[in-house]
Amino acid sequence: MTDNNLIKKLWQRPSTIIVTLLFLFLLVVPKIVTGYYLHAVILIIMYATLGTAWNWIGGFAGQMSLGNAVYFGLGAYATACSQLWWGWNPWLGLLLGIVLSGIVAFLIGLPCFRLKGHYFAIATMAVGEIVNIIFTNWDAAGGASGLYLTIKESSLLNFQFASKVPYFYIVLVLLVLATAITIWLKNSRSGYYFRAIKEDPEAAKALGINLVNRKLMAIILSGTVSSVAGSFWINYMLFIDPPSAFLIMTSVQIALIAVMGGMGTVWGPIVGASIIIPLSEGSRMFLGGTGSGIDLVIYGLLIMLVAIYQPGGIVGAVNNYTKKRQSKKKATLKAVQEVSE
Amino acid sequence: MALLELHNVTKRFGGLTALDSVDLKVEKGEIVGLIGPNGAGKTTLFANIAGYQKPEVGKIIFKGKDITGMPTHKIAHMGMARTFQVVKPFSDMNVLENVMVGALMRRPKVKDAHKKAMEVLEFVGLSEKADFLGKELTVANKKRLELARTLATEPELLLLDEVMAGLNPTEVQAAVELVHSIHKQGITLLVIEHVMEVIMPISDRVAVLNYGKKIADSLPKEVVNNPEVIKAYLGDDAVEDGGAYNVGN
Amino acid sequence: MSEVILQVVGSGVLWGFIFVLSALGLTIIFGVMDICNFAHGDFLMMAMFLAFWLSVWPGLDPMLSLPIVAIAIALLGVATYWLLIRHVLKASGMAQIFVTFGLMIFLRGLAQALWGADYRSITDPLVQGSWNIMPNLSLSKPQVVAALCAIVATILVYLFMTKTRTGLALQAVSEDKDAASLMGIPVQKMYILAWIIGAGCVGIAGGLLSEFYYIYPEVGMVYGFLAFITVALGGFGSIKGVFYAGLIIGMVQALGGFFFGSAYQYLLVYGLYFVCVVVRPQGLMGRR
Numbered sequence: 001m002t003d004n005n006l007i008k009k010l011w012q013r014p015s016t017i018i019v020t021l022l023f024l025f026l027l028v029v030p031k032i033v034t035g036y037y038l039h040a041v042i043l044i045i046m047y048a049t050l051g052t053a054w055n056w057i058g059g060f061a062g063q064m065s066l067g068n069a070v071y072f073g074l075g076a077y078a079t080a081c082s083q084l085w086w087g088w089n090p091w092l093g094l095l096l097g098i099v100l101s102g103i104v105a106f107l108i109g110l111p112c113f114r115l116k117g118h119y120f121a122i123a124t125m126a127v128g129e130i131v132n133i134i135f136t137n138w139d140a141a142g143g144a145s146g147l148y149l150t151i152k153e154s155s156l157l158n159f160q161f162a163s164k165v166p167y168f169y170i171v172l173v174l175l176v177l178a179t180a181i182t183i184w185l186k187n188s189r190s191g192y193y194f195r196a197i198k199e200d201p202e203a204a205k206a207l208g209i210n211l212v213n214r215k216l217m218a219i220i221l222s223g224t225v226s227s228v229a230g231s232f233w234i235n236y237m238l239f240i241d242p243p244s245a246f247l248i249m250t251s252v253q254i255a256l257i258a259v260m261g262g263m264g265t266v267w268g269p270i271v272g273a274s275i276i277i278p279l280s281e282g283s284r285m286f287l288g289g290t291g292s293g294i295d296l297v298i299y300g301l302l303i304m305l306v307a308i309y310q311p312g313g314i315v316g317a318v319n320n321y322t323k324k325r326q327s328k329k330k331a332t333l334k335a336v337q338e339v340s341e
Numbered sequence: 342m343a344l345l346e347l348h349n350v351t352k353r354f355g356g357l358t359a360l361d362s363v364d365l366k367v368e369k370g371e372i373v374g375l376i377g378p379n380g381a382g383k384t385t386l387f388a389n390i391a392g393y394q395k396p397e398v399g400k401i402i403f404k405g406k407d408i409t410g411m412p413t414h415k416i417a418h419m420g421m422a423r424t425f426q427v428v429k430p431f432s433d434m435n436v437l438e439n440v441m442v443g444a445l446m447r448r449p450k451v452k453d454a455h456k457k458a459m460e461v462l463e464f465v466g467l468s469e470k471a472d473f474l475g476k477e478l479t480v481a482n483k484k485r486l487e488l489a490r491t492l493a494t495e496p497e498l499l500l501l502d503e504v505m506a507g508l509n510p511t512e513v514q515a516a517v518e519l520v521h522s523i524h525k526q527g528i529t530l531l532v533i534e535h536v537m538e539v540i541m542p543i544s545d546r547v548a549v550l551n552y553g554k555k556i557a558d559s560l561p562k563e564v565v566n567n568p569e570v571i572k573a574y575l576g577d578d579a580v581e582d583g584g585a586y587n588v589g590n
Numbered sequence: 591m592s593e594v595i596l597q598v599v600g601s602g603v604l605w606g607f608i609f610v611l612s613a614l615g616l617t618i619i620f621g622v623m624d625i626c627n628f629a630h631g632d633f634l635m636m637a638m639f640l641a642f643w644l645s646v647w648p649g650l651d652p653m654l655s656l657p658i659v660a661i662a663i664a665l666l667g668v669a670t671y672w673l674l675i676r677h678v679l680k681a682s683g684m685a686q687i688f689v690t691f692g693l694m695i696f697l698r699g700l701a702q703a704l705w706g707a708d709y710r711s712i713t714d715p716l717v718q719g720s721w722n723i724m725p726n727l728s729l730s731k732p733q734v735v736a737a738l739c740a741i742v743a744t745i746l747v748y749l750f751m752t753k754t755r756t757g758l759a760l761q762a763v764s765e766d767k768d769a770a771s772l773m774g775i776p777v778q779k780m781y782i783l784a785w786i787i788g789a790g791c792v793g794i795a796g797g798l799l800s801e802f803y804y805i806y807p808e809v810g811m812v813y814g815f816l817a818f819i820t821v822a823l824g825g826f827g828s829i830k831g832v833f834y835a836g837l838i839i840g841m842v843q844a845l846g847g848f849f850f851g852s853a854y855q856y857l858l859v860y861g862l863y864f865v866c867v868v869v870r871p872q873g874l875m876g877r878r
Contacts, residue, residue, distance in 0.1 A: 006565050123867055126860045130861065196431055199432060203425065297703055303691055
C-alpha cells in the first residue's frame with residue numbers, strides 16, 4: 001500500500017473519525033474541566049500512554065511483561081535524582097531516564113526472551129521487586145520516604161507549571177506520539193514481522209526474521225516511552241516514592257489497561273484507560289480507598305472475565321464484530337453473483 | 342564449488358546417532374532428491390542444514406561460506422529457504438499477508454513487498470484466494486501458500502520437506518508441475534519425498550539415507566536398482582527378486 | 591561469628607523446607623497441565639486465614655485443623671479449575687496468565703474487604719517455643735514441625751507420583767495428554783486431581799505457617815512470589831527440583847539477610863533467580 005492509500009484507508013474507517021473528533025474535543029477539555037477532574041483526565045491520558053507502550057512488547061512482540069512500572073519509575077527517579085545530586089534540568093533528567101530505561105530493557109530482554117510466557121512474566125516481576133528493594137533502601141535516592149522535586153518558577157524549561165493545563169497538553173502530545181508510533185509499527189514491516197513471530201516463531205525464522213532483534217526493539221521502545229511518562233509524572237506530582245513507582249500492581253494495571261482495551265490494537269489502551277482509571281479512582285474515592293480491597297475485587301473479576309470471554313479486549317471484540325459483518329456481506333455478494341451467472 | 346556441501350555431518354541426540362558422517366553435494370541448478378525409510382534422518386538433515394540444529398561433527402558449506410550452526414534467519418538471508426513437513430501457515434493472517442512476510446525479507450518497503458507477493462501468488466496460482474485466512478485453506482492450498490511464502494524470499498536453494506504428503510493424485514500432479522516451474526526459474530532444489538513415482542522422474546540425482554547414513558547417491562535409475570537401497574526399504578528377501586521399483590523410462 | 595552462622599543456617603534450612611512445601615503444589619499443577627497458578631500465594635493466604643478463624647471458633651489449633659484446611663483449599667483448587675482454568679485451556683498463554691492473575695487480585699481484595707489489612711496471629715499456639723539443640727542452635731518448634739511435615743509431604747507426593755498407577759497416569763498426562771487420553775487415561779479427571787494435590791499441599795503449608803507467622807492479606811504476595819522463584823529455579827514440573835531449590839532459596843535468604851541486612855535478603859534470592867535464568871533457563875532439573 002502506498003502511503004497515500006494508507007491515509008485514505010485510515011480515513012474510511014469509522015474509528016479514525018471517532019478518534020479525530022475525540023481528539024479535537026480533548027483539545028478544548030481544559031476549558032471545560034478543571035480541578036480534580038482535569039487531574040483524572042491527565043491520569044487517563046498518561047496511563048493510556050503507558051498501556052500503548054506496553055502493547056509494543058505485550059501485544060505486538062507477544063511477551064507478557066509484568067514489570068513495565070520499572071521503566072516508569074526509573075524515568076521519575078532519573079529526573080528527581082539528577083536534580084537532587086547534580087542540579088540537572090528536568091529535561092536532561094528525562095533524557096537520562098530514557099537512556100537508563102533503554103539499557104534496563106535491553107538487559108532484561110536479552111536473557112529473558114527465550115523464556116516461555118509465564119517464565120518471562122515472573123522474570124519481569126522479579127526485576128520489579130529487585131528495583132523496588134534497591135530504591136527503598138537507597139537513602140541517597142530518598143529511601144522509603146521518597147523524593148520531592150524542588151519547586152521552581154513555572155516555565156517549559158523547568159517543566160513546572162502553576163496550573164494543570166500545560167501538563168494536560170504535554171501528556172496529550174505524549175499520547176499522540178505513542179499512538180503514532182503504534183500506527184507506524186503496525187503498518188510497517190515490523191508489524192507484519194511481529195504478527196508472524198506471534199503466530200509461528202519457527203516459520204518466522206525460516207523467512208529471515210531475527211526474533212531477538214525484533215523483540216529487543218519492542219522492549220526498548222516500550223521502556224523508553226514508559227520512562228518519558230515517568231518523567232512527566234514526577235514533574236507533575238513533584239513527588240515520587242518506591243511504592244508509587246515500582247509496585248507490581250502498577251505494572252498489572254498497565255497490562256490490564258492494554259489487555260482489556262485490546263491487546264495489539266491501536267486504540268485499545270486508550271479505551272482501556274478510559275475505563276480502568278475512572279474505576280480505580282472512583283473506587284478509591286467512594287469505596288473507601290485502596291485499603292478496602294473492593295476495588296481489587298472488581299479488578300480481579302474484570303481480569304478473569306476478560307481473560308475467559310474476550311481476550312481480544314473491547315477493541316478486539318468490536319473488530320471481530322465488524323469482520324463478521326464484512327464476511328457476511330462478502331458471502332451474500334458472492335451468492336448473488338453465483339445466482340446471476 | 343557446489344552450491345551446498347555437507348562434509349561428514351554427524352548429529353547425536355544423547356545416545357542416538359541421527360546422522361552419521363553424511364557427505365552431500367548439491368550443484369547449482371540441480372534437483373536432488375532425498376529419500377529413505379521413516380526415521381532415516383531426512384528431516385533432521387534439513388534441520389541441521391537450515392540452522393535449527395547444530396551437528397556435533399562436520400561442516401555445512403553454502404555458497405562457499407561455512408554455515409554450520411549459523412542462526413536460521415541468517416541462513417535465510419543468504420538465500421536458503423525451506424518448507425516444513427507439517428505446514429505452518431500464519432493462520433490468522435490472510436494469504437497475501439502470509440506471502441508478504443516472506444517478501445519483506447528482500448523488500449523492506451511494504452509497497453514493494455506487496456507487489457512481489459502478488460507476483461508470487463500469481464505464479465503459484467493462489468491469486469484468487471488472496472484474502473482468505475491461512476486457516477481457511479485446504480491442505481493442498483496451504484502447501485501452495487507455504488511454497489509461495491518461501492519463494493517470496495527469492496531463494497537460491499529451496500529445501501522441500503515432503504511437499505506431496507497428504508495430497509491426492511490430482512494435487513500431486515499440480516505440485517510436480519509447480520516444482521518444475523520453480524526449477525525453471527533457476528532455483529536449486531533439495532527435495533525430501535516418500536512418493537517414489539514423483540521423486541524419481543523429477544530428480545537429477547537421488548541420495549538415500551538409512552539410519553542416519555547415506556547409502557546411495559547417484560542417478561535415480563541406479564538408486565532404484567541398488568541392493569542396499571532395496572534392502573533398506575523392503576528387507577533382505579526383496580534383493581533376490583531383483584529390484585522393487587520399475588521406473589518407466 | 592561461627593556460632594551465629596550455625597543459627598542462621600539452621601533457620602535457613604527450616605525456611606527452605608517451608609518454601610518446598612508451598613512450591614510443591616505449584617510445580618505439580620504446572621507439570622501436569624502447563625498452567626502457572628499466579629494465585630498460588632493467595633491460596634496460601636486463604637489457608638492461613640481459614641486456620642486463623644478456625645482457631646477463633648471453634649478454637650482449633652492450626653495443627654489440629656490441618657486436615658480441614660487442606661481439604662478446604664483443595665476444594666478451592668478444584669473450583670478454580672472448574673470455573674476458570676477449564677475455559678482457557680485452549681486459549682493463548684496470555685489468557686491463561688491473566689486468568690490466574692485476576693484470581694490472585696480477586697482473592698487478595700476479598701480478604702482485605704472481609705477481614706481488613708491488619709496483621710493477626712494465633713494466640714497461644716499448640717506448638718510454640720524452641721528447642722535448644724546446642725548452645726548456639728535454637729530452633730523454633732513450630733518451624734521444625736512445619737519442616738518435618740514438608741519433608742513427609744514431599745516424600746508422600748513423590749512416591750505417589752512415581753509408584754502408584756494414578757501417579758504414573760498423572761505423569762503420562764504431563765508428558766503428552768493426547769497420547770495419555772488415547773490410552774484410556776481420563777485427562778480431565780487427572781487435571782482435577784492435579785489441582786487437588788497442588789492446592790492441598792499449599793493448604794497444608796498455609797496451615798503450618800499460620801502457627802508461627804503473621805496472617806494478613808498481603809502475605810500471599812511475598813510467599814507466592816517465592817514459590818514461583820522456587821519452582822522456576824528447580825524447574826517447572828520437577829518435584830526433586832523444587833526440593834533442592836527450596837532449600838537453596840532458604841539458605842540464600844537466611845545468609846543474605848545475615849550478611850547484608852534483612853532488607854536485602856530477598857534481593858539476593860531474586861538475583862540468584864536471574865543468574866539461573868541466564869545460565870540455565872529450564873531450572874536445575876526442568877525439562878522444558
